[in-house]
Amino acid sequence: MSSISSFSSVLSFVLVFSSLVLTLQVHSHSSLHKTLPAVLAMDSSKAGSVKEFRAGLDEDTEEEYASQSKLLQEFTSISSIDKAWVFKSKSGIGSQAMFSISQPNLLANKKRKYMLSSSISKVSNNNVNFQWAPFPVEMTGVSITIPSPSGSKLLVIRNPENESPTQFEIWSSSQLEKEFQIPQSTHGSVYADGWFEGISWNSDESLVTYVAEEPSPCKPTFNYQGYKKGVTKDKECTSWKGQGDWEEEWGEFYAGKRQPAPFVININSGKVHAVRGIEKSLSVGQVVWAPPVEGIDQYLVFVGWSANPRKLGIKYCQNRPCALYAVKVPLYKSEAAESDLKSLEELNAVNLTQSISSAFVPRFSPDGKLLVFLSAKASVDSGAHNATNSLHRIDWPADGKPSSSTKIIDVIPVVNCAEDGQFPGLYCSSFLSKPWLSDGCTMILSSYWHSCQVILSVNVLRGEVLRISPADSGFLWTVLTLDEDNVIVVCSSPVDVPNIKYGCLVDKANNTTGWHWLNVSSPIFKCSEKVRSLLSYVQFGILQIPVKDVSDCLKKGAAKAFEALFVSSKVNDAPAPLIVVLHGGPHDVSLSTFSKSLAFLSSIGFSLLIVNYRGSLGFGEEALQSLPGKVGSQDVNDVLTAIDHVLEKGLVDPSKIIVVGNSHGGFLTTHLIGQTPHKFVAAAALNPVCNLSSMVGITDIPDWCYVGSYGTNGKTIFTEAPTAEHLTRFYNKSPISHISKVKAPTIFLLGAQDLRVPVSNGLQYARALKERGVETKVILFPNDIHPIERPQSDFESFLNIGVWFKKYCK
Numbered sequence: 012m013s014s015i016s017s018f019s020s021v022l023s024f025v026l027v028f029s030s031l032v033l034t035l036q037v038h039s040h041s042s043l044h045k046t047l048p049a050v051l052a053m054d055s056s057k058a059g060s061v062k063e064f065r066a067g068l069d070e071d072t073e074e075e076y077a078s079q080s081k082l083l084q085e086f087t088s089i090s091s092i093d094k095a096w097v098f099k100s101k102s103g104i105g106s107q108a109m110f111s112i113s114q115p116n117l118l119a120n121k122k123r124k125y126m127l128s129s130s131i132s133k134v135s136n137n138n139v140n141f142q143w144a145p146f147p148v149e150m151t152g153v154s155i156t157i158p159s160p161s162g163s164k165l166l167v168i169r170n171p172e173n174e175s176p177t178q179f180e181i182w183s184s185s186q187l188e189k190e191f192q193i194p195q196s197t198h199g200s201v202y203a204d205g206w207f208e209g210i211s212w213n214s215d216e217s218l219v220t221y222v223a224e225e226p227s228p229c230k231p232t233f234n235y236q237g238y239k240k241g242v243t244k245d246k247e248c249t250s251w252k253g254q255g256d257w258e259e260e261w262g263e264f265y266a267g268k269r270q271p272a273p274f275v276i277n278i279n280s281g282k283v284h285a286v287r288g289i290e291k292s293l294s295v296g297q298v299v300w301a302p303p304v305e306g307i308d309q310y311l312v313f314v315g316w317s318a319n320p321r322k323l324g325i326k327y328c329q330n331r332p333c334a335l336y337a338v339k340v341p342l343y344k345s346e347a348a349e350s351d352l353k354s355l356e357e358l359n360a361v362n363l364t365q366s367i368s369s370a371f372v373p374r375f376s377p378d379g380k381l382l383v384f385l386s387a388k389a390s391v392d393s394g395a396h397n398a399t400n401s402l403h404r405i406d407w408p409a410d411g412k413p414s415s416s417t418k419i420i421d422v423i424p425v426v427n428c429a430e431d432g433q434f435p436g437l438y439c440s441s442f443l444s445k446p447w448l449s450d451g452c453t454m455i456l457s458s459y460w461h462s463c464q465v466i467l468s469v470n471v472l473r474g475e476v477l478r479i480s481p482a483d484s485g486f487l488w489t490v491l492t493l494d495e496d497n498v499i500v501v502c503s504s505p506v507d508v509p510n511i512k513y514g515c516l517v518d519k520a521n522n523t524t525g526w527h528w529l530n531v532s533s534p535i536f537k538c539s540e541k542v543r544s545l546l547s548y549v550q551f552g553i554l555q556i557p558v559k560d561v562s563d564c565l566k567k568g569a570a571k572a573f574e575a576l577f578v579s580s581k582v583n584d585a586p587a588p589l590i591v592v593l594h595g596g597p598h599d600v601s602l603s604t605f606s607k608s609l610a611f612l613s614s615i616g617f618s619l620l621i622v623n624y625r626g627s628l629g630f631g632e633e634a635l636q637s638l639p640g641k642v643g644s645q646d647v648n649d650v651l652t653a654i655d656h657v658l659e660k661g662l663v664d665p666s667k668i669i670v671v672g673n674s675h676g677g678f679l680t681t682h683l684i685g686q687t688p689h690k691f692v693a694a695a696a697l698n699p700v701c702n703l704s705s706m707v708g709i710t711d712i713p714d715w716c717y718v719g720s721y722g723t724n725g726k727t728i729f730t731e732a733p734t735a736e737h738l739t740r741f742y743n744k745s746p747i748s749h750i751s752k753v754k755a756p757t758i759f760l761l762g763a764q765d766l767r768v769p770v771s772n773g774l775q776y777a778r779a780l781k782e783r784g785v786e787t788k789v790i791l792f793p794n795d796i797h798p799i800e801r802p803q804s805d806f807e808s809f810l811n812i813g814v815w816f817k818k819y820c821k
């Protein structure tokens with residue numbers, strides 16, 4: 012009955028497939044338990060004589076539902092680290108770190124955020140000691156925390172939930188020093204979205220610049236006499252506000268957010284200034300202070316995105332043109348200072364990156380001589396929503412006066428096709444705020460490398476890129492922060508909960524440097540004994556899947572093998588049922604990371620085949636660009652090739668294959684159950700793209716329907732008024748064109764507030780399946796957007812996916 016009890020024979024697991032994996036290795040857990048822990052016996056108290064079951068389940072299923080939900084909760088409660096900072100210790104010995112951590116709070120349907128500190132003492136290159144504070148402290152209502160450069164002050168920002176003011180707090184090591192309320196008439200919420208977001212202290216720690224929502228535009232006011240002229244501030248009950256002009260937003264995730272604009276706050280007086288000299292049509296983000304120059308006004312450097320011709324969806328889409336700008340700001344030392352700047356001309360923002368279609372994440376080197384930034388020009392120029400990024404540098408003028416004719420130097424160019432084992436290109440969308448080693452010209456960053464994420468060191472003067480995390484570890488490495496020339500990272504795999512590692516740069520005698528990685532024990536990723544034990548029965552490896560029709564590949568890079576992660580859950584000697592997992596995008600990647608929901612599915616007895624079909628990030632530009640124009644065929648065939656690969660190796664039971672995917676992965680899921688109806692016994696689709704011809708008119712990224720269906724050409728064909736011919740092509744490329752063949756019982760998880768793939772796409776497809784007598788189940792989350800990740804929704808989604816799959820795959 013219970014899926015879990017079938018694990019009793021898991022002991023016979025042997026490393027059957029280590030020899031089948033062509034490159035990387037399989038991770039085995041040396042500690043296979045000798046007996047099954049008692050915790051596996053699930054609570055299965057009967058529902059008694061109750062005839063009606065909640066959630067539309069029959070009696071058996073309800074029991075499954077109850078037992079799985081208990082296990083899923085244990086996975087859900089595992090914490091994650093969002094950020095970390097390191098401070099020089101006051102005693103001068105060692106350093107101190109603060110970790111910002113979050114944990115889903117199911118009952119409140121929010122993330123609980125807390126802070127945990129540790130003092131670090133590096134005993135030697137082989138020994139580091141983290142002394143953790145006894146308890147974490149919850150950060151209720153805090154949106155952002157940013158320490159000052161010297162580490163003596165901490166800025167805490169609390170965004171309002173409604174129309175109340177934004178709160179800025181300045182903390183010292185002992186107490187709250189200052190507190191300011193910034194009214195809505197000055198600006199709205201401070202951006203804390205990880206994209207437009209930018210908060211920067213100046214060097215003498217008197218000013219902070221940041222990005223916040225512009226104040227609401229004035230709306231027309233009417234009263235019993237009709238329209239009221241001029242601006243009124245009164246809130247009388249004898250008048251009402253009209254709507255005024257509709258203002259376009261940045262689409263998915265940004266619903267209701269007003270234009271991002273830069274501000275400067277004087278943290279002594281609390282006075283806030285809006286930065287002037289920026290065109291109205293620019294949305295501003297990622298603002299930083301340029302290095303100070305004695306005697307002249309300071310500059311800010313920021314990223315600007317133009318609203319012309321319209322704002323297309325920007326979340327997950329790096330192909331929106333953007334440029335770096337520098338703008339002069341007064342020192343704001345006195346009230347009169349601002350009016351000292353006589354000519355407004357002088358204040359106009361300077362475009363620093365006119366020769367390149369994309370520039371973002373500006374970072375100055377510690378000496379202020381270099382300005383380094385990322386570019387997604389490959390993505391902007393091709394129309395693919397993500398592509399291989401490049402890294403560039405501007406030598407900052409010594410007089411501190413930037414100009415638009417500044418030369419842009421390439422540091423890491425776009426990699427089209429890498430030789431085997433070589434750097435596949437830069438897949439990184441942000442940097443730490445202080446990414447520099449003490450040499451002042453080497454940055455540490457995380458970047459995707461095939462299905463893994465690795466740590467790179469980049470010498471920005473020489474353009475030298477080194478992978479400093481161990482080669483072929485198969486793990487996912489994420490840099491959290493630097494501790495002088497040491498690196499604090501988080502490391503995980505699909506079957507290993509994250510842990511912290513401490514990397515030390517060691518000089519080797521023979522004139523080479525290398526990195527030594529030390530394990531750090533921490534209380535942060537604690538998980539239950541049951542979870543730990545279930546995971547110890549699961550193994551994972553990375554498969555290389557040769558491309559089937561190499562003759563179709565116009566470019567060398569497109570003919571190279573792609574990868575799939577194989578997580579093996581083996582029961583008896585018989586292969587476990589298989590879940591094929593497909594990521595969205597399509598220009599995204601399933602990394603070899605610990606995923607609570609996937610670890611849950613593997614621990615209830617499913618093997619997972621997580622396919623990074625061509626078009627995924629991390630494999631070079633030629634492989635990525637081979638997909639646009641061929642969606643629904645090349646990607647579908649890659650997935651089928653990967654399935655055949657594991658079938659040929661005898662790793663899975665061909666009669667028990669299931670598929671799940673979100674967004675473009677949902678597009679592939681519904682394509683697969685339509686194109687190869689006999690292959691799959693069940694399916695799950697989260698906010699799937701089912702019908703591009705209906706999506707094009709309502710999504711925030713109609714351009715993608717063109718690029719996906721026509722290839723890079725689609726960028727020029729794109730119009731807001733699709734022709735009948737366009738719609739026919741979209742229809743033919745879509746899963747909807749295969750719906751008459753579908754047999755697999757399918758569950759749909761839909762977010763009603765999704766602006767990327769509006770809910771009507773999934774709903775209409777689900778209704779059409781039902782009409783054809785295919786078993787379908789729909790769960791609609793009224794308040795979720797494209798990723799269904801609010802704690803309760805994520806929980807209910809994966810619980811139902813688990814139960815649905817168990818039902819059709821006994």
Ligand SMILES: *[C@@H]1O[C@H](CO)[C@@H](O)[C@H](O)[C@H]1NC(C)=O
Binds near residue numbers: 290332364366368369
């Ligand atoms: C700055 O340069 C970029 C890149 O060429 C361009 O797209 C943008 O329109 C320019 N900005 C302004 C305000 O001219």
Ligand SMILES: *[C@@H]1O[C@H](CO)[C@@H](O)[C@H](O)[C@H]1NC(C)=O
Binds near residue numbers: 519520521523
């Ligand atoms: C440098 O020394 C290390 C051992 O300390 C050795 O593994 C490595 O191969 C040497 N490198 C070169 C280039 O000689």
Ligand SMILES: *[C@@H]1O[C@H](CO)[C@@H](O)[C@H](O)[C@H]1NC(C)=O
Binds near residue numbers: 522
């Ligand atoms: C050490 O290696 C660097 C290049 O990696 C080279 O420029 C330098 O001359 C070498 N130094 C010695 C002492 O061999």
Ligand SMILES: *[C@@H]1O[C@H](CO)[C@@H](O)[C@H](O)[C@H]1NC(C)=O
Binds near residue numbers: 528529530
């Ligand atoms: C860190 O832990 C891993 C796995 O537990 C182990 O294989 C490795 O040897 C440890 N590394 C060090 C430097 O102790």
Ligand SMILES: *[C@@H]1O[C@H](CO)[C@@H](O)[C@H](O)[C@H]1NC(C)=O
Binds near residue numbers: 327396397596597628
């Ligand atoms: C682009 O890549 C980022 C990760 O770098 C990912 O979060 C996002 O979903 C990707 N977008 C698309 C459209 O693939």
Ligand SMILES: *[C@@H]1O[C@H](CO)[C@@H](O)[C@H](O)[C@H]1NC(C)=O
Binds near residue numbers: 702704705738775776
């Ligand atoms: C697909 O989209 C077209 C164009 O909007 C629409 O006419 C058709 O009804 C849709 N079909 C389904 C089943 O979603």
